[in-house]
Amino acid sequence: MGDNIRIMIVDDEERFLNTLAQRLRLRDFDVAAFSNGQEAVEAARSREFDLAIVDLKMPGMTGEQVLEIIKNERPLTEVIILTGHGSIPSAVHCTQVGSYNYLQKPCETDELLEVLKNAYQRRVQKKLKIDQEKMEKMLDTSLGESPLGILRRLRDIDKG
Amino acid sequence: MGEDSRRGPLEALFDDERERHGHAYFNAFRRRLRWRLLVAYVIPLILLAAFFHYQYSATMEEGINNHLKSVAENQRNTVDLFLQERASNLRNTLRTGVLSVPPRPGEIERALGDLRLDSPAFADLGLFGPDGVLVSYAGPYTDLLGRDYSREEWFQQLRTHGKDFLISDVYLGFRGKAHFVIAVRRAFEGRIWVLRASLDPEKFEEFVRSSHLVKEAEAFIINGRGERQAFSGRETGPAFGPAEVPHYTSYTHVSVADARGHKSLNGVAWLNENNWAVIVRVPRDRAFAPLRRVTLVLGLVVAAALALIVVLVERSSRKLVDRLEASDTDKEQLRRQLFNAAKLASVGEMSAGVAHEINNPLAIIHEEAGLLKDLLDPQFGQEFNPAEFRERLGAIIEATFRGRQITRNLLAFSREHDPALERHDMNAVLEGILAFKDTEFRVSNIELKKELADVLPAVLVNRNQMEQVLYNLFNNARDAIGRDGRITVRTRQVDREVQIDVEDTGCGMSDEQMEKIFFPFYTTKKVGKGTGLGLSISYGIVRSFGGRIEVKSKVGEGTTFTVALPIREKEARTAGRERPADMEASDG
Numbered sequence: 001m002g003d004n005i006r007i008m009i010v011d012d013e014e015r016f017l018n019t020l021a022q023r024l025r026l027r028d029f030d031v032a033a034f035s036n037g038q039e040a041v042e043a044a045r046s047r048e049f050d051l052a053i054v055d056l057k058m059p060g061m062t063g064e065q066v067l068e069i070i071k072n073e074r075p076l077t078e079v080i081i082l083t084g085h086g087s088i089p090s091a092v093h094c095t096q097v098g099s100y101n102y103l104q105k106p107c108e109t110d111e112l113l114e115v116l117k118n119a120y121q122r123r124v125q126k127k128l129k130i131d132q133e134k135m136e137k138m139l140d141t142s143l144g145e146s147p148l149g150i151l152r153r154l155r156d157i158d159k160g
Numbered sequence: 161m162g163e164d165s166r167r168g169p170l171e172a173l174f175d176d177e178r179e180r181h182g183h184a185y186f187n188a189f190r191r192r193l194r195w196r197l198l199v200a201y202v203i204p205l206i207l208l209a210a211f212f213h214y215q216y217s218a219t220m221e222e223g224i225n226n227h228l229k230s231v232a233e234n235q236r237n238t239v240d241l242f243l244q245e246r247a248s249n250l251r252n253t254l255r256t257g258v259l260s261v262p263p264r265p266g267e268i269e270r271a272l273g274d275l276r277l278d279s280p281a282f283a284d285l286g287l288f289g290p291d292g293v294l295v296s297y298a299g300p301y302t303d304l305l306g307r308d309y310s311r312e313e314w315f316q317q318l319r320t321h322g323k324d325f326l327i328s329d330v331y332l333g334f335r336g337k338a339h340f341v342i343a344v345r346r347a348f349e350g351r352i353w354v355l356r357a358s359l360d361p362e363k364f365e366e367f368v369r370s371s372h373l374v375k376e377a378e379a380f381i382i383n384g385r386g387e388r389q390a391f392s393g394r395e396t397g398p399a400f401g402p403a404e405v406p407h408y409t410s411y412t413h414v415s416v417a418d419a420r421g422h423k424s425l426n427g428v429a430w431l432n433e434n435n436w437a438v439i440v441r442v443p444r445d446r447a448f449a450p451l452r453r454v455t456l457v458l459g460l461v462v463a464a465a466l467a468l469i470v471v472l473v474e475r476s477s478r479k480l481v482d483r484l485e486a487s488d489t490d491k492e493q494l495r496r497q498l499f500n501a502a503k504l505a506s507v508g509e510m511s512a513g514v515a516h517e518i519n520n521p522l523a524i525i526h527e528e529a530g531l532l533k534d535l536l537d538p539q540f541g542q543e544f545n546p547a548e549f550r551e552r553l554g555a556i557i558e559a560t561f562r563g564r565q566i567t568r569n570l571l572a573f574s575r576e577h578d579p580a581l582e583r584h585d586m587n588a589v590l591e592g593i594l595a596f597k598d599t600e601f602r603v604s605n606i607e608l609k610k611e612l613a614d615v616l617p618a619v620l621v622n623r624n625q626m627e628q629v630l631y632n633l634f635n636n637a638r639d640a641i642g643r644d645g646r647i648t649v650r651t652r653q654v655d656r657e658v659q660i661d662v663e664d665t666g667c668g669m670s671d672e673q674m675e676k677i678f679f680p681f682y683t684t685k686k687v688g689k690g691t692g693l694g695l696s697i698s699y700g701i702v703r704s705f706g707g708r709i710e711v712k713s714k715v716g717e718g719t720t721f722t723v724a725l726p727i728r729e730k731e732a733r734t735a736g737r738e739r740p741a742d743m744e745a746s747d748g
Contacts, residue, residue: 012603013520013523013524015524015528015555015559016520016523016524016527019524019527019528019530019531019552019555020527022531023527023530023531023534026531026534026535026540026542027540057603057604058603059602059603059605060605062605062643084516084517084519084520084523085516085519086516086519104519105519105520105522105523105526106519106522106523106525106526106527107523107526108526109526109530
């Protein structure tokens with residue numbers, strides 16, 4: 001069911017991190033697990049993730065900081081906050097910064113999977129919309145270009 | 161900063177060096193109060209009574225003395241006058257020619273008759289010629305006629321005497337009957353004739369006795385040797401002890417004499433006309449009988465007053481101390497209520513954090529259990545691996561223990577406080593608290609630096625309260641830092657104190673803030689974040705251990721709180737109930 005969705009999990013609680021990662025892998029997610037914010041941000045910079053599950057209270061870089069960086073640098077990656085220290089002010093803050101959802105530990109598996117699915121759909125729709133816009137723009141600007149040039153551009157869009 | 165100005169009103173709130181007293185203290189206090197009150201009331205009372213008694217007896221003695229003196233003087237004057245009159249009667253008899261020399265027959269009887277008109281005391285009358293022979297006599301002892309008196313002492317004295325008359329002591333003489341004589345001399349043609357009259361002492365004594373003025377007093381006459389002049393033939397002999405015979409004085413005085421074992425007061429007045437003294441004697445105990453009555457009444461009044469004072473002092477001191485003790489108990493109760501209220505507030509703050517903290521082990525349990533379920537789910541097609549199962553079940557069990565530890569800490573913290581003081585090693589207490597706060601500091605990126613003394617003497621504290629104080633200081637340090645900083649915990653022994661520093665690299669405080677931080681309800685935290693009770697309660701707790709809290713702070717650099725606790729030799733001050741020294745909570 002995971003359809004090889006690329007997902008990163010960031011949590012300083014290693015036991016939790018690894019178990020959740022394994023469970024998601026069983027469901028065919030492509031999971032990368034990070035036990036601190038710094039490593040997660042570096043990974044996010046080097047490659048694109050579809051989704052991110054981020055804990056808030058962590059030593060070193062906090063979940064809020066990770067969220068902010070990801071949303072700035074990878075706006076299409078949907079970030080889901082999963083924390084034991086949930087509070088309304090913190091939820092409001094994270095939502096404003098751009099998290100897709102704000103979940104409290106312990107979270108039911110079905111609920112988490114549902115949220116992941118919806119988040120992925122949203123990402124896909126956003127990507128589609130962007131691709132579509134790009135395509136239209138390209139079509140507008142590439143009238144009169146050679147078919148080979150158009151194909152090259154299309155390939156660029158798919159990559160981006 | 162104003163250390164003292166901050167301590168003044170706070171001490172009033174919390175200082176229980178004075179306040180926490182047991183029943184035994186109040187009993188001792190009551191005894192002290194009772195004695196002091198008794199002394200304060202009784203001493204003036206006794207002094208006053210003694211002074212009154214002294215004044216009264218002095219006044220009374222003076223009154224008695226004056227009275228005795230005046231009576232004695234009156235008697236003396238009367239007797240003097242009597243004797244003078246009798247002497248002049250005799251003188252006139254010789255001078256006026258009533259009696260011729262030598263007398264004709266019948267003349268002397270006539271002269272005695274004339275004298276008896278003046279005074280019935282005249283018993284007889286005799287005329288002595290120059291050779292000392294009684295030549296003429298009138299009276300009952302006619303056989304005396306012709307006797308030669310020239311060798312009699314009185315006769316010789318009168319012949320050589322400066323005065324022209326002589327009064328003898330009372331004596332028996334030739335006739336064997338008590339009498340005294342008055343004799344006058346007169347020279348006729350160069351030869352001295354003597355006229356002598358015997359006086360009946362009974363008549364004279366009647367006269368002295370008839371002038372009694374003092375009840376209980378007796379009046380009598382003594383001669384120069386202190387012998388009582390027994391006019392009626394009774395009570396002869398010395399009237400005074402040999403050392404007490406009053407000497408002649410020209411003034412009247414009162415002497416104290418011991419007559420037959422009884423002390424007596426004697427008004428003494430010496431006669432002018434003769435070497436006699438009038439004595440007005442009153443037994444001392446009779447004279448001072450009114451004083452004894454007054455002393456008795458005074459004693460009874462003082463005793464009654466003393467009894468009343470004892471009862472009143474006992475009652476009022478009991479009442480006062482009972483009231484003190486009651487108010488002390490009330491105060492102690494209020495203080496405990498305040499502590500408990502503050503603790504409940506902290507428990508409230510804490511439980512929010514703890515509720516979150518407990519989510520982490522719960523999440524682990526959830527995920528581990530979920531994974532085990534997944535592994536058994538045929539849809540994932542996983543092979544059953546018992547080793548992995550055991551490992552994951554172990555993780556679940558471990559997570560439940562983590563959760564239990566959190567609830568335990570919360571329970572231990574919120575448990576009703578028990579004031580028993582016990583010896584505790586502050587390092588151990590700190591480690592217990594820090595184990596609990598460790599995760600919290602770590603996730604806030606706060607480095608915890610421990611500089612604990614290797615060996616620290618145990619101090620007398622209530623562990624639960626001490627943990628409350630430390631927990632509070634760590635929370636303040638954490639709140640001051642927020643994120644990214646360092647908390648340094650130091651312990652050390654300085655003289656007879658154990659000192660604990662909690663130093664943070666947080667925002668610090670202004671002097672103005674520092675002056676207020678120990679006051680109740682003062683807080684710099686956001687509404688809903690702090691009650692403003694933490695530090696004031698901590699201050700009260702530490703003072704109740706006989707210690708103090710000091711603070712140093714600089715805006716932007718950080719704050720250091722120092723808790724100093726005294727190292728005491730003596731055992732626990734509060735007779736507390738037995739309680740286990742560890743923090744084990746009952747886990748149901």
